[in-house]
Amino acid sequence: MNAYLLIDFGSTYTKLTAVDLVAEAILGTAKSYTTVETDIMTGYEAALAQLRESLAAKGLRDLEFVRKLACSSAAGGLKMVAIGLVQELTAEAAKRAALGAGARVLQVFDHDLTRRDIEKIEALKPDMLLLAGGTDGGNQTCILHNAKRLAEAKLPVPIVVAGNKSAEDDIEDLFKEAGLIYSIADNVMPKLNALNVDPAREEIREIFMDRITHAKGIHTATGMIDDILMPTPAAVLKAAELLGKGTDLEDGIGPLVMVDIGGATTDVYSICSGEPTQPGVTQKGLEEPYAKRTVEGDLGMRYSALSLKEAAGTKRIRGYLGDDTADVEAACKYRSLHTAMLPQTPEDRHMDEAIAKAAVALSVERHAGYLESYYTPMGVVISQLGKDLSDIKALIGTGGVLVASENPAAILKEGLHEQETPMSLRPKSPAFMLDQDYILSAMGLLSQDHPDIALRIMKRHIVTLES
Structure with missing residues (x-):
């Protein structure tokens, strides 16, 4: 066989x-x-x-x-720090490249690094750094300053340089002299507002396989x-992209959003162009990748249950429970201290589902784009920042709390657009689907060799839910 x-x-x-x-x-x-x-x-x-x-x-x-x-x-997966020039541009581009590679981004630094910034990076103990800054032929001052700071610090972790190509030679000289572990990838933002994250993402994956797994x-x-190919989130992103886009021989299911609710984080993946769907709306800000991943480190079922409670608010979770007297604080504290806890009673399951609803609502809201309006001499102008998810075809859930739930669609429903927040571009009427057999990471791996087979298996095993 x-x-x-x-x-x-x-x-x-x-x-x-x-x-x-x-x-x-x-x-x-x-x-x-x-x-x-x-x-x-x-x-x-x-x-x-x-x-x-x-x-x-x-x-x-x-x-x-x-x-x-x-x-x-x-062991915490792949932990990275991203460094860029402007927070909304090259620093954000570096962050997206790291997230797309399956990393957990510990912090993003922008502009000139200070000694205090270097101390923070050392304290974070990342597995890898991504150094970006400047468009090709543009500003070299900042990325060279930051390269000098890193060379002086002699951090014992790999550094991927993916910034202004005009500065590459000088950075190589600095890093060689300092004896640093580094590699050069194409600029994550070669032109203003234009992303090019795939080369850096691939370089990060190669380093993960060669060095991080050994460490x-x-x-x-x-x-x-045979091989440890990639971080798990990168495998899930590959599976999501394959499921949405399909292959040359096999159709995908179309634009989708996937929510992965875990014990420490909630990851959201969107596979769509995210371009404006409403007439008269113009796109603003950094170009959005077709396959995008975000990670919410404060929204988890166990390790970060307390921070989730803080983000969502007690009143909101009690509303999901339908109980104005529930001790949400105690329930979240217990889960954060007993991370291997499995619900044993109906009350435990109801609390888990309420926490999961908050995780879905907040994570999808943060992942989705939004509209903003402002007045000009020509009248009101409406701009879109981020991705428009309103017309996606499927909202897919994965994670233990969804698989164990008797009504996972009710949890996923919290990620939908609400009239109370009309400027948020969350999904409006997708089909709800469930990764009931936890196959997404496996299919991301299989797609490396057999994408058509991986796609057909996913289409059979990821089930549509009654909404």
């Missing part, structure tokens, strides 16, 4: 998916707690034993896998698998 084993070394669980390429079918799945603090292979072997047992029950004892591919967000001890898995 021509079978692949697809592995996600997650921050909490190591998840395995076995796929039959000939039948284009999922043979089985399994998961076990990720044991990155001891030996990551312990959790892998436990999950593999579960998978072997379920395969044996189907008559597939001793199945051999022709390929074993993995992604990882273990985190994940390299111990490489003897048992």
